[in-house]
Amino acid sequence: xxxxxxxxxxxxxxxxxxxxxxxxxxxxxxxxxxxxxxxxxxxxxxxxxxxxxxxxxxxxxxxxxxxxxxxxxxxxxxxxxxxxxxxxxxxxxxxxxxxxxxxxxxxxxxxxxxxxxxxxxxxxxxxxxxxxxxxxxxxxxxxxxxxxxxxxxxxxxxxxxxxxxxxxxxxxxxxxxxxxxxxxxxxxxxxxxxxxxxxxxxxxxxxxxxxxxxxxxxxxxxxxxxxxxxxxxxxxxxxxxxxxxxxxxxxxxxxxxxxxxxxxxxxxxxxxxxxxxxxx
Amino acid sequence: xxxxxxxxxxxxxxxxxxxxxxxxxxxxxxxxxxxxxxxxxxxxxxxxxxxxxxxxxxxxxxxxxxxxxxxxxxxxxxxxxxxxxxxxxxxxxxxxxxxxxxxxxxxxxxxxxxxxxxxxxxxxxxxxxxxxxxxxxxxxxxxxxxxxxxxxxxxxxxxxxxxxxxxxxxxxxxxxxxxxxxxxxxxxxxxxxxxxxxxxxxxxxxxxxxxxxxxxxxxxxxxxxxxxxxxxxxxxxxxxxxxxxxxxxxxxxxxxxxxx
Amino acid sequence: xxxxxxxxxxxxxxxxxxxxxxxxxxxxxxxxxxxxxxxxxxxxxxxxxxxxxxxxxxxxxxxxxxxxxxxxxxxxxxxxxxxxxxxxxxxxxxxxxxxxxxxxxxxxxxxxxxxxxxxxxxxxxxxxxxxxxxxxxxxxxxxxxxxxxxxxxxxxxxxxxxxxxxxxxxxxxxxxxxxxxxxxxxxxxxxxxxxxxxxxxxxxxxxxxxxxxxxxxxxxxxxxxxxxxxxxxxxxxxxxxxxxxxxxxxxxxxxxxxxxxxxxxxxxxxxxxxxxxxxxxxxxxxxxxxxxxxxxxxxxxxxxxxxxxxxxxxxxxxxxxxxxxxxxxxxxxxxxxxxxxxxxxxxxxxxxxxxxxxxxxxxxxxxxxxxxxxxxxx
Numbered sequence: 001x002x003x004x005x006x007x008x009x010x011x012x013x014x015x016x017x018x019x020x021x022x023x024x025x026x027x028x029x030x031x032x033x034x035x036x037x038x039x040x041x042x043x044x045x046x047x048x049x050x051x052x053x054x055x056x057x058x059x060x061x062x063x064x065x066x067x068x069x070x071x072x073x074x075x076x077x078x079x080x081x082x083x084x085x086x087x088x089x090x091x092x093x094x095x096x097x098x099x100x101x102x103x104x105x106x107x108x109x110x111x112x113x114x115x116x117x118x119x120x121x122x123x124x125x126x127x128x129x130x131x132x133x134x135x136x137x138x139x140x141x142x143x144x145x146x147x148x149x150x151x152x153x154x155x156x157x158x159x160x161x162x163x164x165x166x167x168x169x170x171x172x173x174x175x176x177x178x179x180x181x182x183x184x185x186x187x188x189x190x191x192x193x194x195x196x197x198x199x200x201x202x203x204x205x206x207x208x209x210x211x212x213x214x215x216x217x218x219x220x221x222x223x224x225x226x227x228x229x230x231x232x233x234x235x236x237x238x239x240x241x242x243x244x245x246x247x248x249x250x251x252x253x254x255x256x257x258x259x260x261x262x263x264x265x266x267x268x269x270x271x272x273x274x275x276x277x278x279x280x
Numbered sequence: 281x282x283x284x285x286x287x288x289x290x291x292x293x294x295x296x297x298x299x300x301x302x303x304x305x306x307x308x309x310x311x312x313x314x315x316x317x318x319x320x321x322x323x324x325x326x327x328x329x330x331x332x333x334x335x336x337x338x339x340x341x342x343x344x345x346x347x348x349x350x351x352x353x354x355x356x357x358x359x360x361x362x363x364x365x366x367x368x369x370x371x372x373x374x375x376x377x378x379x380x381x382x383x384x385x386x387x388x389x390x391x392x393x394x395x396x397x398x399x400x401x402x403x404x405x406x407x408x409x410x411x412x413x414x415x416x417x418x419x420x421x422x423x424x425x426x427x428x429x430x431x432x433x434x435x436x437x438x439x440x441x442x443x444x445x446x447x448x449x450x451x452x453x454x455x456x457x458x459x460x461x462x463x464x465x466x467x468x469x470x471x472x473x474x475x476x477x478x479x480x481x482x483x484x485x486x487x488x489x490x491x492x493x494x495x496x497x498x499x500x501x502x503x504x505x506x507x508x509x510x511x512x513x514x515x516x517x518x519x520x521x522x523x524x525x526x527x528x529x530x531x532x533x534x535x536x537x538x539x540x
Numbered sequence: 541x542x543x544x545x546x547x548x549x550x551x552x553x554x555x556x557x558x559x560x561x562x563x564x565x566x567x568x569x570x571x572x573x574x575x576x577x578x579x580x581x582x583x584x585x586x587x588x589x590x591x592x593x594x595x596x597x598x599x600x601x602x603x604x605x606x607x608x609x610x611x612x613x614x615x616x617x618x619x620x621x622x623x624x625x626x627x628x629x630x631x632x633x634x635x636x637x638x639x640x641x642x643x644x645x646x647x648x649x650x651x652x653x654x655x656x657x658x659x660x661x662x663x664x665x666x667x668x669x670x671x672x673x674x675x676x677x678x679x680x681x682x683x684x685x686x687x688x689x690x691x692x693x694x695x696x697x698x699x700x701x702x703x704x705x706x707x708x709x710x711x712x713x714x715x716x717x718x719x720x721x722x723x724x725x726x727x728x729x730x731x732x733x734x735x736x737x738x739x740x741x742x743x744x745x746x747x748x749x750x751x752x753x754x755x756x757x758x759x760x761x762x763x764x765x766x767x768x769x770x771x772x773x774x775x776x777x778x779x780x781x782x783x784x785x786x787x788x789x790x791x792x793x794x795x796x797x798x799x800x801x802x803x804x805x806x807x808x809x810x811x812x813x814x815x816x817x818x819x820x821x822x823x824x825x826x827x828x829x830x831x832x833x834x835x836x837x838x839x840x841x842x843x844x845x846x847x848x849x850x851x852x853x854x855x856x857x858x859x860x861x862x863x864x865x866x867x868x869x870x871x872x873x874x875x876x877x878x879x880x881x882x883x884x885x886x887x888x889x890x891x892x893x894x895x896x897x898x899x900x901x902x903x904x905x906x907x908x909x910x911x912x913x914x915x916x917x918x
Binding site: 027089104105108259 | 285288289291292295296298299300301302303305306309316317318319320355358359362363365366369370378381382384385386387388389390391392393395396397399400401403415416418419422426451452473476477480482483496499500503507511512514515518519522523525526530534
């Protein structure tokens with residue numbers, strides 16, 4: 001039967017129309033207002049470069065940029081490393097049904113309120129919170145954990161660890177068992193097997209996991225604000241501060257566009273690294 | 281059990297403990313009378329639930345959230361399914377770009393989505409409306425719905441459709457009697473998942489909502505406001521709601537997959 | 541037959557299910573329609589102003605319902621106004637120093653002075669700056685409070701807190717919090733630098749440089765920047781031992797909760813925050829908004845405002861003072877609403893130790909705001 005074009009377009013168009021109207025156009029519009037003028041708390045269409053020069057000329061913007069980039073990179077690395085042993089166990093050391101349930105329980109937190117979990121951490125990590133109360137019993141502490149980089153990292157872990165483990169587990173399960181056994185039979189130590197056989201074979205999944213971790217932490221404002229005490233502020237906090245202060249949306253748009261550019265570059269670089277042919 | 285196995289089990293247990301600690305803690309705190317809980321816990325109370333449930337604004341927020349998440353889920357599921365079906369059935373020029381557009385939204389930080397949506401919606405006079413939140417949540421949900429539907433369609437024998445056409449069924453009839461029934465579990469799963477995504481989303485909703493707050497926005501406002509343990513009570517209720525949706529999605533998807 | 545009836549039953553069940561789910565789906569809309577029975581009044585305000593402890597009596601008496609949008613800081617308020625179509629907000633509670641901006645942008649209506657009990661106001665507040673243009677009235681002050689040094693009494697004594705220099709104390713390293721808004725913080729730094737004549741907000745370029753320098757020197761002491769909720773919980777949980785840019789409006793609430801915290805007005809002087817009601821332009825609910833402002837200025841309204849659960853505020857009216865002395869003598873004593881008391885705010889004002897919080901007079905708001913961002917990132 002010949003494909004009727006009306007039928008084909010019925011299925012093709014909804015996404016195009018919706019994403020155009022409520023995804024592409026808003027982002028393009030945001031790019032446009034980054035050239036607008038703000039006068040007496042009102043935006044006026046214009047074409048000025050002042051917002052860009054003003055934002056890019058500020059030390060605090062670049063401080064925020066580097067701290068955000070640094071934190072997201074650190075989070076991607078640290079969280080990937082923390083996730084790996086767990087993913088390894090789930091992929092190779094447990095039964096199929098345990099794995100399925102474990103993945104299910106790792107997906108669950110993704111659908112619980114991140115805000116509520118951050119608030120719970122606030123209470124748990126506070127100066128006289130749960131952790132310090134437990135440590136106090138054995139004569140340690142109190143430790144300052146809230147309003148520090150450590151606090152923010154706990155928040156990032158909460159946000160991304162389950163997702164990274166799930167992605168890693170999938171990719172590790174996909175590694176050819178025969179390859180691993182061959183390595184074992186040839187007398188490879190477990191560590192060498194992991195480094196030389198498993199990690200290269202599962203490279204795509206491991207990188208995708210790290211990229212998702214990077215994307216999510218790069219744009220998150222809850223952890224750096226509620227657990228990191230805005231000290232120092234990240235780009236997302238800067239966006240919110242900027243929109244709050246006197247309708248400076250054009251400048252917030254500048255920050256947003258630079259964030260998007262950074263994310264795209266990172267994602268593109270990582271994905272091409274992931275799919276690059278192995279040299280050996 | 282070898283030491284290595286034991287160590288790996290212990291590590292897994294520690295990871296799961298970490299993941300579920302904040303969720304468990306907020307459930308426990310929701311019944312604890314202390315305003316800023318610590319150990320040892322204070323006395324058991326329903327005070328925070330009573331406070332949350334006696335607040336009109338929380339009920340309004342629940343109503344808004346239910347309306348938004350059901351509508352956004354229905355629309356995300358429809359868009360996700362139609363995109364997945366297009367990908368399954370057709371090859372065309374620019375298909376890679378088409379799919380990239382479909383899957384791109386999760387890579388944009390929510391704060392930026394919120395900013396862009398608010399700027400755009402206030403331009404077209406839709407800011408502060410529930411429709412604005414629904415529009416944004418549909419954008420956020422449809423990639424998830426598409427992924428779920430695509431997985432299911434992947435399991436369908438492509439010759440099944442062709443067979444129906446050969447028997448004289450129109451494309452529309454084939455869709456209705458063959459493809460849709462086969463995809464039903466995925467559609468239900470996608471609906472539940474996208475409803476859960478929408479029900480918990482706060483960043484975009486916070487920017488766009490104006491006076492029509494949803495539950496997560498109400499939580500955010502309490503967190504910015506008087507930091508009251510009713511957050512935990514509301515959070516527990518939301519958790520149970522989302523959990524139920526996810527469990528339904530999961531069991532339907534798993535069972536049908538095994539049977540089908 | 542039986543086959544037939546089974547079919548009927550199943551169809552009936554189906555219809556019923558469909559109907560039921562339709563009702564479930566429609567419920568939000570229907571409830572909305574029923575709930576629309578009382579008139580909804582949209583209020584833009586700081587957190588807490590439309591909570592039951594303030595509005596429940598007025599809502600019940602007038603069959604209205606307040607729908608609030610809360611903000612933090614005057615800049616934020618103006619941004620929200622600018623984002624909303626005219627007529628969105630019926631009544632606006634703003635910081636006094638932003639009334640002029642609201643007016644200049646054309647967001648608020650002129651009011652009739654005869655509608656409000658200015659005779660009952662303390663003379664200091666009868667013609668509040670920026671609220672009047674000649675004899676035209678644009679906004680009515682309803683409450684105020686004082687900002688000074690807020691601290692944990694287990695760590696710092698009252699005497700030590702009598703100067704802003706205490707923020708640099710070695711015991712407070714990493715324990716000084718900031719309320720995340722430039723005006724009150726930089727105002728206090730300006731006072732510490734001796735800029736009290738005419739106002740810590742009216743300073744020339746050199747003095748502004750000095751304020752920035754002074755502020756940056758505090759950075760090593762700072763433990764975090766907080767919104768209302770964060771300020772509140774970090775002082776309560778002992779995360780912070782002193783907070784800059786706040787006053788009794790935070791510590792007063794925590795004291796009721798039994799926390800060892802207090803606020804004082806240091807030797808260098810304190811800053812007064814002031815909150816005023818305006819009526820939005822384009823609203824159809826101007827009458828009821830006026831009635832609400834009158835209610836808030838009545839002794840009953842003032843007693844609620846003074847004891848507001850979210851944060852306490854002082855009364856600008858003489859009858860408000862009398863009413864709180866009657867209704868809650870302890871609170872009147874605690875907050876100094878007794879003529880001649882040591883912490884009587886009018887006396888402090890007459891001694892010249894209190895300065896209205898203001899927008900910067902010789903720099904732009906943007907300059908101050910930008911510096912604040914810079915400081916946070918320093």
